Amino acid sequence: xxxxxxxxxxxxxxxxxxxxxxxxxxxxxxxxxxxxxxxxxxxxxxxxxxxxxxxxxxxxxxxxxxxxxxxxxxxxxxxxxxxxxxxxxxxxxxxxxxxxxxxxxxxxxxxxxxxxxxxxxxxxxxxxxxxxxxxxxxxxxxxxxxxxxxxxxxxxxxxxxxxxxxxxxxxxxxxxxxxxxxxxxxxxxxxxxxxxxxxxxxxxxxxxxxxxxxxxxxxxxxxxxxxxxxxxxxxxxxxxxxxxxxxxxxxxxxxxxxxxxxxxxxxxxxxxxxxx
Amino acid sequence: xxxxxxxxxxxxxxxxxxxxxxxxxxxxxxxxxxxxxxxxxxxxxxxxxxxxxxxxxxxxxxxxxxxxxxxxxxxxxxxxxxxxxxxxxxxxxxxxxxxxxxxxxxxxxxxxxxxxxxxxxxxxxxxxxxxxxxxxxxxxxxxxxxxxxxxxxxxxxxxxxxxxxxxxxxxxxxxxxxxxxxxxxxxxxxxxxxxxxxxxxxxxxxxxxxxxxxxxxxxxxxxxxxxxxxxxxxxxxxxxxxxxxxxxxxxxxxxxxxxxxxxxxxxxxxxxxxxxxxxxxxxxxxxxxxxxxxxxxxxxxxxxxxxxxxxxxxxxxxxxxxxxxxxxxxxxxxxx
Numbered sequence: 105x106x107x108x109x110x111x112x113x114x115x116x117x118x119x120x121x122x123x124x125x126x127x128x129x130x131x132x133x134x135x136x137x138x139x140x141x142x143x144x145x146x147x148x149x150x151x152x153x154x155x156x157x158x159x160x161x162x163x164x165x166x167x168x169x170x171x172x173x174x175x176x177x178x179x180x181x182x183x184x185x186x187x188x189x190x191x192x193x194x195x196x197x198x199x200x201x202x203x204x205x206x207x208x209x210x211x212x213x214x215x216x217x218x219x220x221x222x223x224x225x226x227x228x229x230x231x232x233x234x235x236x237x238x239x240x241x242x243x244x245x246x247x248x249x250x251x252x253x254x255x256x257x258x259x260x261x262x263x264x265x266x267x268x269x270x271x272x273x274x275x276x277x278x279x280x281x282x283x284x285x286x287x288x289x290x291x292x293x294x295x296x297x298x299x300x301x302x303x304x305x306x307x308x309x310x311x312x313x314x315x316x317x318x319x320x321x322x323x324x325x326x327x328x329x330x331x332x333x334x335x336x337x338x339x340x341x342x343x344x345x346x347x348x349x350x351x352x353x354x355x356x357x358x359x360x361x362x363x364x365x366x367x368x369x370x371x372x373x374x375x376x377x378x379x380x
Numbered sequence: 381x382x383x384x385x386x387x388x389x390x391x392x393x394x395x396x397x398x399x400x401x402x403x404x405x406x407x408x409x410x411x412x413x414x415x416x417x418x419x420x421x422x423x424x425x426x427x428x429x430x431x432x433x434x435x436x437x438x439x440x441x442x443x444x445x446x447x448x449x450x451x452x453x454x455x456x457x458x459x460x461x462x463x464x465x466x467x468x469x470x471x472x473x474x475x476x477x478x479x480x481x482x483x484x485x486x487x488x489x490x491x492x493x494x495x496x497x498x499x500x501x502x503x504x505x506x507x508x509x510x511x512x513x514x515x516x517x518x519x520x521x522x523x524x525x526x527x528x529x530x531x532x533x534x535x536x537x538x539x540x541x542x543x544x545x546x547x548x549x550x551x552x553x554x555x556x557x558x559x560x561x562x563x564x565x566x567x568x569x570x571x572x573x574x575x576x577x578x579x580x581x582x583x584x585x586x587x588x589x590x591x592x593x594x595x596x597x598x599x600x601x602x603x604x605x606x607x608x609x610x611x612x613x614x615x616x617x618x619x620x621x622x623x624x625x626x627x628x629x630x631x632x633x634x635x636x637x638x639x640x641x642x643x644x645x646x647x648x649x650x651x652x653x654x655x656x657x658x659x660x661x662x663x664x665x666x667x668x669x670x671x672x673x674x675x676x677x678x679x680x681x682x683x684x685x686x687x688x689x690x691x692x693x694x695x696x697x698x699x700x701x702x703x704x705x706x707x708x709x710x711x712x713x714x715x716x
Contacts, residue, residue, distance in 0.1 A: 139700070140444075140466075144440075144444045144466075161708075161711060161712060161715065164715055165711075165715050168715070225585065225588075225590050226588075226589075226590040227588045227589060227590055245529060247576075248575055248576040329576075330532075330574075330575065330576020330577060330578060331535040331576055331577035331578065331714065332571070332574065332576055332577060332714070333714075333715075334711070334714040334715045338714075339711065339715075342707075342710075342711070344437070344441075345435065345437045345438075346437065346536065346537055346538075346707070346710070347537075347703075347704075347707040347710075348437060348440075348703070349704070349707065
């Protein structure tokens with residue numbers, strides 16, 4: 105029996121080892137080496153790349169990334185909660201609505217981000233419409249700022265927030281709401297004191313699913329931020345491109361991963377208590 | 381049905397492997413005419429696997445391993461010395477490259493051309509909207525407060541520092557930390573005026589009128605000017621950088637002879653002229669120049685006059701220490 109189980113697990117293990125752990129191992133090795141003249145890595149072995157992580161310059165970039173990812177997470181939760189609630193109470197149309205939430209995944213993220221550039225730019229759709237309606241004389245600077253980056257992140261990761269919240273709300277015992285009403289709670293009171301606390305695990309799951317990719321985002325800040333506000337993902341990318349410093353780029357990404365894993369560990373520990 | 385197609389393609393693959401010689405070419409995007417590769421294949425009875433990249437780093441990352449499978453790649457001139465030092469290149473055999481005699485002597489540099497054949501080149505200047513009066517003439521014009529929000533610089537540390545250094549009257553290859561810090565201060569002073577740091581993607585925004593002046597490469601700028609005649613391009617008064625893309629043969633290549641034949645083919649004046657004409661880029665092949673269409677040949681953006689070229693400065697390879705300082709200064713600029 106045990107042997108059969110091991111046999112069925114084999115593909116998953118092979119996949120993980122080969123495609124996840126092996127590249128990770130390469131990154132760890134790179135992070136301990138010295139950069140080659142024009143990319144690549146070489147001797148001597150060193151911890152210097154990790155020491156450099158504590159440079160205040162990179163701390164500033166990490167803090168900025170946290171702020172942007174935090175804003176995106178907040179925006180996603182605020183938008184996703186009512187949407188998930190609506191879908192969970194839509195009866196037979198649920199499947200349709202859920203599919204619509206996932207519809208954007210049918211096209212490439214890059215293409216969708218470019219579409220946002222066409223919406224936001226000076227001669228773009230939004231500015232042209234406002235201009236046409238006579239509401240503005242000068243185009244609003246919508247593109248190439250932190251606001252544009254946060255909007256792009258919210259747009260990109262909103263489905264990741266809707267789905268866990270939906271599954272949480274879906275499983276919510278309707279009897280509890282009836283009980284709250286019977287005990288004299290107005291609908292908004294029931295929402296505040298019953299629904300919200302019970303969806304906390306869904307909120308946390310949604311928050312994690314949005315926050316982590318936002319923290320490492322590099323495409324959105326690059327395209328919608330116009331390269332003016334650097335996030336940690338751009339810093340890592342730069343090490344592998346223009347700076348040609350693979351060891352430091354590797355150390356940076358491992359450092360970021362360590363931060364993310366600490367956060368996850370702290371969160372999962374709480375959820376673990378509730379779920380177990 | 382599908383299975384039969386699959387089997388047929390397998391047979392095709394098998395034939396290709398056993399009989400027809402192959403050549404693997406890795407080049408920048410939009411850097412050959414549509415018929416350049418098919419004509420070579422027909423004449424030399426060879427199958428060319430042609431792939432494209434968008435940056436030197438992308439290409440380097442692939443060929444560093446030494447078993448990338450490519451035969452010929454096209455690094456920019458300042459990438460050639462480090463590639464040579466890493467032992468990635470072979471010295472070219474002049475006997476197999478008789479067409480090298482067609483090259484513009486201005487691009488034939490000892491040390492470079494022993495390992496690399498100049499192919500196409502471009503330089504950096506300012507693409508601007510002619511509504512802008514007075515029209516820009518110098519890098520300093522990209523620091524004009526009146527243009528706030530209407531200017532872009534390239535998203536490239538070497539280029540941004542080059543403009544700032546030349547604006548200060550310094551060499552764009554400066555290795556002096558004080559000079560580089562002074563250039564960084566200029567860039568930091570400029571940043572609030574900038575709309576963004578953008579590379580080729582700025583083209584459409586200058587055409588649309590969102591951007592009034594942009595630091596840009598001559599060939600990309602020319603594509604914008606072709607699309608919108610209300611645009612102009614200028615090589616700044618203070619001096620500007622030149623980039624020369626070269627063909628090199630990798631040491632790992634088991635097809636050295638065919639690789640030489642390909643480069644020699646690209647050096648034919650009529651082939652080179654067709655590439656330059658169709659891609660609107662500037663060839664380093666002097667004999668190709670008279671064969672170009674008049675619109676390309678007499679174009680001051682693609683082929684600046686000798687008087688303008690006197691202000692040009694070639695990018696040089698940086699030492700690792702200077703490179704690291706420059707990268708740090710750039711990270712500080714971008715995160716400010």
